[in-house]
Amino acid sequence: MAFLFNSDPVRAAVFRKVFARELPDVELFHSSECVDPEKVRYLLTWTAPDNIGRYRNLEVLFSLGAGVDQFKRESLPRQVKLVRMVEDGIIRMMQEYVVLGVLSLHRDMVAYREHQRCRTWRGLAAPQATERRVGFLGLGMLAQAAIERLLPFRFALAAWSRSSKEIEGVTCFHGADQLAGFLAQTDILVCLLPLTNETRGILDAELFSRLPAGARLLHVGRGPQLDQTALVQALDNGHLAAAMLDVTDPEPLPDDHPLWRHPKVAITPHIASVTQADSAAKSVVDNIRRHRAGEELIGLVDRTLGY
Ligand code: NDP
Ligand code: OXD
Secondary structure, eight states: OEEEEESOHHHHHHHHHHHHHHOTTSEEESOGGGSOGGGEEEEEESSOOTTGGGOTTOOEEEESSSOOTTSOGGGSOTTSEEEOOOOHHHHHHHHHHHHHHHHHHHTTHHHHHHHHHTTOOOOOOOOOGGGOEEEEEOOSHHHHHHHHHHGGGTOEEEEEESSOOOBTTEEEEETGGGHHHHHHTOSEEEEOOOOOTTTTTOBSHHHHHHSOTTEEEEEOSOGGGBOHHHHHHHHHTTSEEEEEESOOSSSSOOTTOHHHHOTTEEEOOSOSOOOOHHHHHHHHHHHHHHHHTTOOOTTBOOTTTTO
């Protein structure tokens, strides 16, 4: 029985060690050339290889990332379970990044960076955190973990998801009907939605117009969720005050893209959170054990919903 690790050699070495200790009967291969395709039961990869059909006995396809939009789900064999990455390293890094982003936007760090460039020494009036309303698009694993870390700052917290939720300290909205109400009371909007047919292009001119004047955007979901032209317009006409983008479309943006040099925009190169080999290997081992025991897999993707 084989596990094919289709990613970088450094992380493969860590997985190999953890597998040897925890699942000695599963052989780990780092190269598809060295493994008999019939033996592959588990495959971990960022995107599905073109020839995935040759792994006729594949049972579980593990995504290297928390997102699974990079897989063409319709071309995956029906019997294969698709599992997104749920592991402590990704969660902790996203907690750090969202706290960093929300505090930066709350305390005008994007504007101060521009002031510094122009050698301007001028303070901007900042409301108390209790008066700043932070709203999350998406209230899944990562948004909930980030919210947990934001609670001590006493922001007014809200979130919007597909299904109804109740979380202490968070005003919860759900479904298309409640989106406008959620946006109307959001000063800092954090996008942590998966990319699906429903969320592609969701951050558009209409959505921005529903945010209060002076609102800020922290985008950590996926690039194609954002209409970048609409964002530039909303920043230029002053409706939005600032944006921090960890994801863009394409990645990276072309050299001459206006977002690169926009004074109200900070960009990071899709580093909000990165799968950590050691904790990811433990989580994959745990899921393989669950699979063998006929238990529900953690992070199993609902192929109909797309996340
Ligand atoms: P989850 O699947 O745990 O949560 C997704 C959330 O989005 C859920 O609350 C879900 O609602 C909500 N949602 C999905 N579709 C809709 C919709 N149409 N309308 C309203 N709400 C919707 O995902 P994670 O929290 O683990 O990850 C979120 C995304 O973050 C990933 O898919 C990935 O794209 C991105 N990401 C980015 C990283 C980066 O470095 N920038 C790193 C890791 C992930 P419900 O709860 O009702 O199902
Ligand atoms: C992920 C990512 O999905 O890095 O894990 O974006």
